[in-house]
Amino acid sequence: MIQHNFRLAILAILTSSLLAVASHASDALPDDRPNRNRGPLALNVFSGAMPMPNGIQVKSGSAILEVVAVRDDVIRVRVGIDGKLPEDASWAVLSRSRQNSTDTTVENNSESVGFRTHSLRVKIARSDLRLSIADLDGNILQEDPVGWPVTFHSEEFRVYKKMPDDEHYFGLGDKVGPLDRRGHSFTLWNTDTFEFQESTDPIYKSIPFFLTLRKGRSIGVLLDNTWCSNFDFGKASVDKYSFGADGGAIDYYIIYGPDPKRVLNTYAWLTGTPPLPPLWSFGYQQSRYSYETENRVREIAMKLRTEKIPSDVLYLDIDYQQQNRPFTVDSQKFPHFSEMIRDLGQQHFHVVTITDSHIAHAPDQNYSPYNTGLRGDHFVKNPDGSLYVGAVWPGPSVFPDFTRQSTRDWWGQLYGEFVSDGVAGFWNDMNEPSIFLTPTKTMPPQTRHRIDEAGFAKRTATHLEIHNVYGMENSRATYEGLLKLTPNLRPFVLTRATYAGGQRYAATWTGDNSSTWNHLRLTTPMLLNLGLSGFGMSGADVGGFAGTPQPELLTKWIELATFQPIDRNHTAKGTGDQEPWVHGSEHEAIRRRYIEERYQLLPYLYTTAEEMTRDGLPIVRPLFLEFPAASEDNHPLDLDAPDEFLFGPSLLVAPFRFADELDSYDVILPPGDWFDYWTGERVTGASKPHAVTRIKIQPQLDVLPIYARAGSIIPMQPLTQSTGEVPQGPLTLRVYPGPNCGGGLYQDDGTTLNYQRGSYLRMNFSCEAATGSLRVHIGASEGSYHPWWKQYKIQVFGWDSSTASVLLNGKSNIVKASLDPEHHVLTFDMPEAGEADVRISLLP
Ligand code: GLC
Numbered sequence: 127m128i129q130h131n132f133r134l135a136i137l138a139i140l141t142s143s144l145l146a147v148a149s150h151a152s153d154a155l156p157d158d159r160p161n162r163n164r165g166p167l168a169l170n171v172f173s174g175a176m177p178m179p180n181g182i183q184v185k186s187g188s189a190i191l192e193v194v195a196v197r198d199d200v201i202r203v204r205v206g207i208d209g210k211l212p213e214d215a216s217w218a219v220l221s222r223s224r225q226n227s228t229d230t231t232v233e234n235n236s237e238s239v240g241f242r243t244h245s246l247r248v249k250i251a252r253s254d255l256r257l258s259i260a261d262l263d264g265n266i267l268q269e270d271p272v273g274w275p276v277t278f279h280s281e282e283f284r285v286y287k288k289m290p291d292d293e294h295y296f297g298l299g300d301k302v303g304p305l306d307r308r309g310h311s312f313t314l315w316n317t318d319t320f321e322f323q324e325s326t327d328p329i330y331k332s333i334p335f336f337l338t339l340r341k342g343r344s345i346g347v348l349l350d351n352t353w354c355s356n357f358d359f360g361k362a363s364v365d366k367y368s369f370g371a372d373g374g375a376i377d378y379y380i381i382y383g384p385d386p387k388r389v390l391n392t393y394a395w396l397t398g399t400p401p402l403p404p405l406w407s408f409g410y411q412q413s414r415y416s417y418e419t420e421n422r423v424r425e426i427a428m429k430l431r432t433e434k435i436p437s438d439v440l441y442l443d444i445d446y447q448q449q450n451r452p453f454t455v456d457s458q459k460f461p462h463f464s465e466m467i468r469d470l471g472q473q474h475f476h477v478v479t480i481t482d483s484h485i486a487h488a489p490d491q492n493y494s495p496y497n498t499g500l501r502g503d504h505f506v507k508n509p510d511g512s513l514y515v516g517a518v519w520p521g522p523s524v525f526p527d528f529t530r531q532s533t534r535d536w537w538g539q540l541y542g543e544f545v546s547d548g549v550a551g552f553w554n555d556m557n558e559p560s561i562f563l564t565p566t567k568t569m570p571p572q573t574r575h576r577i578d579e580a581g582f583a584k585r586t587a588t589h590l591e592i593h594n595v596y597g598m599e600n601s602r603a604t605y606e607g608l609l610k611l612t613p614n615l616r617p618f619v620l621t622r623a624t625y626a627g628g629q630r631y632a633a634t635w636t637g638d639n640s641s642t643w644n645h646l647r648l649t650t651p652m653l654l655n656l657g658l659s660g661f662g663m664s665g666a667d668v669g670g671f672a673g674t675p676q677p678e679l680l681t682k683w684i685e686l687a688t689f690q691p692i693d694r695n696h697t698a699k700g701t702g703d704q705e706p707w708v709h710g711s712e713h714e715a716i717r718r719r720y721i722e723e724r725y726q727l728l729p730y731l732y733t734t735a736e737e738m739t740r741d742g743l744p745i746v747r748p749l750f751l752e753f754p755a756a757s758e759d760n761h762p763l764d765l766d767a768p769d770e771f772l773f774g775p776s777l778l779v780a781p782f783r784f785a786d787e788l789d790s791y792d793v794i795l796p797p798g799d800w801f802d803y804w805t806g807e808r809v810t811g812a813s814k815p816h817a818v819t820r821i822k823i824q825p826q827l828d829v830l831p832i833y834a835r836a837g838s839i840i841p842m843q844p845l846t847q848s849t850g851e852v853p854q855g856p857l858t859l860r861v862y863p864g865p866n867c868g869g870g871l872y873q874d875d876g877t878t879l880n881y882q883r884g885s886y887l888r889m890n891f892s893c894e895a896a897t898g899s900l901r902v903h904i905g906a907s908e909g910s911y912h913p914w915w916k917q918y919k920i921q922v923f924g925w926d927s928s929t930a931s932v933l934l935n936g937k938s939n940i941v942k943a944s945l946d947p948e949h950h951v952l953t954f955d956m957p958e959a960g961e962a963d964v965r966i967s968l969l970p
Pocket residue numbers: 127320414415443444480555556622637638696697698
């Protein structure tokens with residue numbers, strides 16, 4: 127946690143070490159580096175081409191450029207500069223997707239060679255090897271600029287692309303800064319950045335994936351390279367963007383949309399989706415560094431229940447351990463650890479404990495993780511074969527070599543005792559890996575890792591190659607270990623560092639933010655871009671980590687986090703208390719009300735999450751994802767409304783950019799009608815196809831403006847104090863009539879994998895409005911899971927007449943409806959009896 131921007135220092139050190147490595151290439155690292163000790167090499171000479179069934183190989187001197195169609199809408203580009211292509215292996219891309227292939231049609235002419243798929247046309251210019259990709263209507267989706275070929279310099283490479291004036295860029299995980307990456311440059315090198323700010327780069331994660339959006343059309347690009355890489359979206363030049371890395375292979379994928387949602391579906395096909403999280407992880411989570419004693423933990427639990435703050439999760443940060451040693455418990459401070467976990471479980475609390483990725487270097491001290499790790503040869507080594515030892519929280523520490531299957535297996539079983547004590551989830555921190563007392567904040571570049579992984583050649587690799595995947599493989603070891611220990615329970619793993627594809631193993635959070643209004647504002651673009659990069663299960667420390675929030679800031683933060691995937695209040699050592707009750711009853715009441723709203727929205731949130739595990743669409747979404755062509759000139763609406771986002775498909779959240787100020791502000795609503803979620807007021811959209819609606823809002827401490835999209839049906843449940851409590855009463859369906867009206871519902875037992883064997887419930891709802899009447903259809907249910915409700919409460923919004931008749935499956939007068947004129951809602955209850963057709967009509 128050394129607080130500097132070390133980017134330049136790191137780059138300088140990396141560059142000098144690369145040069146050093148290059149100049150000793152034959153003796154220092156003979157086994158894992160190709161001989162690329164050479165000056166600049168540009169890939170711009172055509173020396174021949176060879177068609178392949180799924181693409182083309184082009185020769186440029188001794189270099190090979192291979193462009194193939196993995197699918198009709200996915201192109202993969204690889205370059206080998208020494209007469210052969212690089213190893214075809216990946217930590218990110220699933221092998222079944224990587225090895226997929228589709229037939230293509232050769233398209234050569236006097237100017238270019240290339241091919242066509244059913245969606246795309248790929249051309250490589252004979253004059254200078256410029257690559258261009260277009261759709262079949264001739265719209266260029268991506269194109270190399272004239273005079274800027276792919277260039278190698280020693281081990282580094284750089285790829286350039288034209289940057290049209292009206293193209294926008296999103297993704298790269300939670301890199302700080304605006305949602306649109308245009309005009310900025312980013313380095314991907316996982317770094318512990320305590321108190322990061324808007325200008326801090328690199329930060330904790332490396333997710334080398336971005337989407338472009340231009341004229342409503344989108345593509346995705348994944349540079350599958352684990353080395354320190356860099357993406358420049360027009361910072362160095364106004365008409366080009368570029369990406370490159372300090373080593374490793376040129377291996378990138380271009381994913382065609384044109385709908386940005388489709389790009390995300392396909393990115394999920396390539397790199398996987400998040401696993402279905404346990405339901406309790408969507409509850410309110412309370413943490414701090416640290417609840418230092420068993421008594422304090424019990425006190426917090428009790429207070430959450432007596433104050434009636436609905437909550438599900440308590441975190442134990444490093445101080446529960448003996449001398450900060452992972453996989454130990456300080457029995458002085460936590461004398462009845464197992465009993466405490468059991469008692470908290472009885473109060474419906476799930477406990478998540480931190481287990482950092484290092485192991486204390488504690489020879490001859492009866493510290494079993496060290497002893498067994500050493501015996502099994504599981505730790506990362508120096509180039510001379512000795513153990514690499516670096517300082518972290520426990521003092522001198524060693525680092526598991528997570529790129530080995532056997533090391534991951536060993537790590538996984540270290541959780542055995544905690545799992546049998548009933549600890550519900552695990553938090554993998556410091557896994558950049560973070561190392562203290564060194565200017566680079568991490569291991570020396572030449573530290574040795576061993577790759578022993580299906581699909582890869584068995585070999586040693588330097589830390590330069592493994593650094594960015596270290597955290598992901600750490601969280602993978604935890605995830606897979608937990609699945610082995612309790613094969614029918616859904617693991618919950620929270621990781622700080624990760625790489626593309628890491629969503630398969632763990633949820634993530636944005637690291638050590640600060641208790642400032644600016645950081646509250648930063649969470650939105652950070653979480654949105656994480657979601658666009660595969661990580662839909664994410665959160666930011668609610669209230670801020672560094673510093674103590676003002677009462678208004680904590681209140682506003684709790685309001686916002688209600689509508690984020692993970693809602694975890696966490697703060698640093700030495701800061702003021704940050705639980706919802708700390709600033710008096712007025713603030714507490716507002717905070718409680720929002721947390722309660724989240725619990726009532728759980729059916730909607732959980733349904734959205736389950737969809738994410740199948741289609742890769744994130745829980746929080748920028749406006750352009752749902753409305754890609756909603757403006758006259760097709761620019762993303764998010765540029766006009768940078769703080770707004772969608773929570774699931776149907777709810778728009780519109781926080782004030784400057785929540786600490788009193789000025790009124792405009793909320794921009796995408797085309798169509800909307801309903802004020804709190805008042806039920808209908809906001810009628812303009813009739814022109816691209817027109818947005820602007821509403822003036824006067825900020826209020828206790829209101830976070832939310833709008834429901836006309837045409838949605840949102841399932842909600844009666845309030846509970848935790849997800850462990852069975853809701854009492856009907857399932858509410860909030861019906862907001864409008865075009866293509868519908869909604870879904872997914873339920874299961876919330877914790878096991880029984881859903882994979884059919885024990886789930888999935889339903890669809892729809893509605894259709896005509897003058898003076900509305901028809902609501904409750905679809906047949908799929909799956910064998912029996913939910914808790916016996917009744918539905920139907921709430922029809924935008925309804926103003928008390929004289930309504932409700933017909934259920936054609937029978938009249940069995941249902942009594944009542945009108946709430948203030949909120950324009952007609953409400954009635956009806957029994958749950960399978961598929962149902964409900965007609966609501968105005969009485970004449
Ligand atoms: C790191 C984490 C933070 C945690 C602290 C102590 O700074 O980012 O969340 O509380 O370490 O474990």
